[in-house]
Amino acid sequence: xxxxxxxxxxxxxxxxxxHILHGVDFEIRRGELVTLLGRNxxxxxxxxxxxxxxxxxRTGSIAxxxxxxIGMPSDHIARLGIAYCPEExxxxxxxxxxxxxxxxxxxxxxxxxxxxxxxxxxxxxxxRHSQGTKLSGGxxxxxxxxxxxxxxxxxxxxxxxxxGLAPVIVQRIGEIIRQLKSRGFTILLVExxxxxxxxxxxxxxxxxxxxxIDTIASSDVQQSIGKLQTYLGV
Amino acid sequence: xxxxxxxxxxxxxxxxxxxxxxxxxxxxxSLGLAVIFGMLNVINFTHGAQYMMGAFAAWLxxxxxxxxxxxxxxxxxxxxxxxxIVLEKLMLKRIYHLDHLYGFLLTxxxxxxxxxxxxxxxxxxxxxxxxxxxxxYNLGFMFLPTYRGFVVVAALVICLAxxxxxxxxxxxxxxxAATENPTLVRAFGINVPRLxxxxxxxxxxxxxxxxxxAAPIQQVSALMxxxxxxxxxxxxxxGGMGSIMGSIVTGFGLGLVxxxxxxxxxPASNTVIFVVMALVLLIKPAGLFGQxx
Numbered sequence: 001x002x003x004x005x006x007x008x009x010x011x012x013x014x015x016x017x018x019h020i021l022h023g024v025d026f027e028i029r030r031g032e033l034v035t036l037l038g039r040n041x042x043x044x045x046x047x048x049x050x051x052x053x054x055x056x057x058r059t060g061s062i063a064x065x066x067x068x069x070i071g072m073p074s075d076h077i078a079r080l081g082i083a084y085c086p087e088e089x090x091x092x093x094x095x096x097x098x099x100x101x102x103x104x105x106x107x108x109x110x111x112x113x114x115x116x117x118x119x120x121x122x123x124x125x126x127x128r129h130s131q132g133t134k135l136s137g138g139x140x141x142x143x144x145x146x147x148x149x150x151x152x153x154x155x156x157x158x159x160x161x162x163x164g165l166a167p168v169i170v171q172r173i174g175e176i177i178r179q180l181k182s183r184g185f186t187i188l189l190v191e192x193x194x195x196x197x198x199x200x201x202x203x204x205x206x207x208x209x210x211x212x213i214d215t216i217a218s219s220d221v222q223q224s225i226g227k228l229q230t231y232l233g234v
Numbered sequence: 235x236x237x238x239x240x241x242x243x244x245x246x247x248x249x250x251x252x253x254x255x256x257x258x259x260x261x262x263x264s265l266g267l268a269v270i271f272g273m274l275n276v277i278n279f280t281h282g283a284q285y286m287m288g289a290f291a292a293w294l295x296x297x298x299x300x301x302x303x304x305x306x307x308x309x310x311x312x313x314x315x316x317x318x319i320v321l322e323k324l325m326l327k328r329i330y331h332l333d334h335l336y337g338f339l340l341t342x343x344x345x346x347x348x349x350x351x352x353x354x355x356x357x358x359x360x361x362x363x364x365x366x367x368x369x370x371y372n373l374g375f376m377f378l379p380t381y382r383g384f385v386v387v388a389a390l391v392i393c394l395a396x397x398x399x400x401x402x403x404x405x406x407x408x409x410x411a412a413t414e415n416p417t418l419v420r421a422f423g424i425n426v427p428r429l430x431x432x433x434x435x436x437x438x439x440x441x442x443x444x445x446x447x448a449a450p451i452q453q454v455s456a457l458m459x460x461x462x463x464x465x466x467x468x469x470x471x472x473g474g475m476g477s478i479m480g481s482i483v484t485g486f487g488l489g490l491v492x493x494x495x496x497x498x499x500x501p502a503s504n505t506v507i508f509v510v511m512a513l514v515l516l517i518k519p520a521g522l523f524g525q526x527x
Contacts, residue, residue, distance in 0.1 A: 052421050053421070054417050054418075054420070054421050073420070074417075074420045074421045075420045075421070075422075075423050075424055075425050075426065077421075078420075078421055078422055078423030079423045083422070084418075084421050084422075086418060090415055090418045092410065092411045092414050092415065093414065094410040094411070094413070094414060095407055095410060095411055099407045102404070102407070103407060103408070103411055103419075103422065104422035104423065105422065105423050105424060107423050148422075151422070151423070
């Protein structure tokens with residue numbers, strides 16, 4: 001079994017005065033694809049933002065590759081090899097597609113080349129001189145994923161990459177995520193779309209009220225479907 | 235045609251040249267303000283004082299160390315830019331999370347302190363700076379002093395180089411991206427606080443560079459930036475807060491408008507820019523090149 005790449009223990013986090021995470025514990029092994037499931041407001045996005053270090057106040061422990069990152073500013077965390085694809089995608093309107101793609105600096109060797117990324121997302125190559133925010137939602141999502149593949153980061157944090165996209169594009173993103181896993185990326189995926197998550201992930205952590213309350217292996221999903229429906233309120 | 239208008243061509247072209255020179259300074263200064271505002275969200279009212287410091291730095295370098303004008307053109311902006319970096323590190327960075335008003339008050343107060351100190355030390359009458367390229371050309375319809383022609387060309391080069399640096403280079407892409415979403419840019423591994431410090435240093439150095447260029451034309455005096463900075467703010471408002479090309483085009487354009495007003499209706503020449511500002515604000519509140527957020 002592969003070693004642990006990310007270990008989160010007793011993580012608490014606040015947005016200003018509001019206390020969002022109340023002690024989150026989970027871990028991801030190298031090369032795994034793990035999802036965080038849960039209803040709106042369970043703390044999934046906050047967990048990703050906490051790992052990335054872009055939240056005001058955090059306590060507890062987040063160890064990446066054996067190094068404690070809880071006190072680090074986010075640019076240091078990124079340079080350890082964690083990359084973040086935010087829910088709102090964060091495409092820059094003052095940059096064209098190519099500039100958006102080349103923006104995140106390479107932090108480690110082993111990332112994809114620009115050519116490989118354009119091969120993975122041919123639409124982006126066609127539109128490389130367009131303003132980033134002129135792309136369709138699906139293309140923007142591909143750009144947001146594509147640009148973090150160049151950096152050499154080994155852990156990708158993907159926040160609802162399928163949100164608001166047409167089924168055919170969701171399918172395409174699913175294929176890409178599977179390809180990334182087979183290339184050796186470790187992925188932490190936040191998803192509302194459980195049916196999508198079930199097709200790609202090794203394991204699912206279920207969050208509720210700022211805590212991880214259950215773990216379900218992908219192989220047990222069929223048996224646990226009733227339990228999951230209660231958790232997710234579907 | 236000139237007879238019809240009742241204006242001597244010498245007067246018209248003379249004022250146009252003067253307008254172009256003023257415009258060159260408006261453009262360089264508003265460019266620095268636009269860069270700073272875009273990145274720091276601070277309206278840098280110290281800009282006029284920093285322009286004055288550039289001129290003083292050149293004057294002191296010449297008087298004390300015999301440093302020639304051409305060397306000062308590089309050294310003075312570096313000195314004043316470093317001073318800007320210290321200001322940013324010590325004071326400005328503490329107020330980014332507050333309302334614009336605090337940045338305005340802080341930089342305005344700093345300008346008063348700096349200008350007061352220079353006035354106390356060197357008085358306010360001003361000192362001359364020798365013209366590094368005396369002489370000129372008779373163009374037939376007017377006489378062009380060589381140095382003034384040089385200033386216009388130098389300002390254009392500086393403005394276009396700055397525009398290129400911001401719009402077409404990797405560092406510029408970081409700047410533009412960090413202006414939009416500093417949190418995310420930082421989460422990509424870029425040291426955004428350092429980028430902000432450097433941006434302020436660069437904006438301040440631009441003001442100082444304009445000050446060095448102005449030294450041979452104007453008297454070097456503690457208050458030389460006071461009136462200029464007001465006009466430059468009007469230029470920034472007309473061009474659109476934070477727009478780079480807007481600052482350049484508006485700067486030169488308004489210099490010319492001012493020059494033409496001096497020819498056709500001299501009493502309005504001091505107010506014409508503010509009239510244009512009022513009209514632009516009525517019709518396009520975000521400025522000619524600005525984008526409403």
